[in-house]
Amino acid sequence: MIRKPTHPGNVFLEDVMKPLGLTITDAARMLGVSRKTLSEFVNEKSALSPQMAIRISKATNTSAESWLNMQQKVALWEASQHAPTNVIPFPQPTALEM
Amino acid sequence: MIRKPTHPGNVFLEDVMKPLGLTITDAARMLGVSRKTLSEFVNEKSALSPQMAIRISKATNTSAESWLNMQQKVALWEASQHAPTNVIPFPQPTALEM
DNA sequence: ACGAGTGTAACGCATGGGGTTACAATAAAT
């Protein structure tokens, strides 16, 4: 990964809220969270929690997995920016099919 | 989802550590974490963090994504056990392709 | 000028990752 993956909050804002003409205040009410919580999420100040993913999936009839996948990519990218260097590879070449 | 997805710690223990004959103490040293941290992980007492996923991927030459995917399934399943009920569906049928 | 919507700071609370130290229990080796 070269550049930071798209934050799910941005997608939610651009692809869901804006097309529906929903304000942050109204969307927060419908999702059952505080205005602050939603604002920080769509402004990429906070991560998408599993709970929030479920709320979004319920409100928009989409899969929570797809939203969490976006978040996971962001989280992994951020973690890889401070990747640990003190990891000693395990002896045998672990070839497990996944 | 009916039953709880497999915890990545269990997979790591059964499919990686055991085949390699690695003890928790040694694996923890190689991963660069404390023995407590690894013990709680493989005993499914704690979640897999992105940092830990990177450590495992470096040590075993596997993808961090695959490990995080397991964790995500568990997290989503657990969150769905206390799914919020105060979510009001958004007006228009949101049909966005993902 | 006014109200709606917004970003955000300052709090509080609860959870969770990660560390260290220490103890008890088990398993293995002598």
Place this chain on the structure above:
DNA sequence: ATTTATTGTAACCCCATGCGTTACACTCGT
């Protein structure tokens, strides 16, 4: 039978983060 290694876990620490409330200042459109 007595060491030794390995382990689970408790108690404690620090720090980050999700979520809430309240409050303030800003930017709009009317």
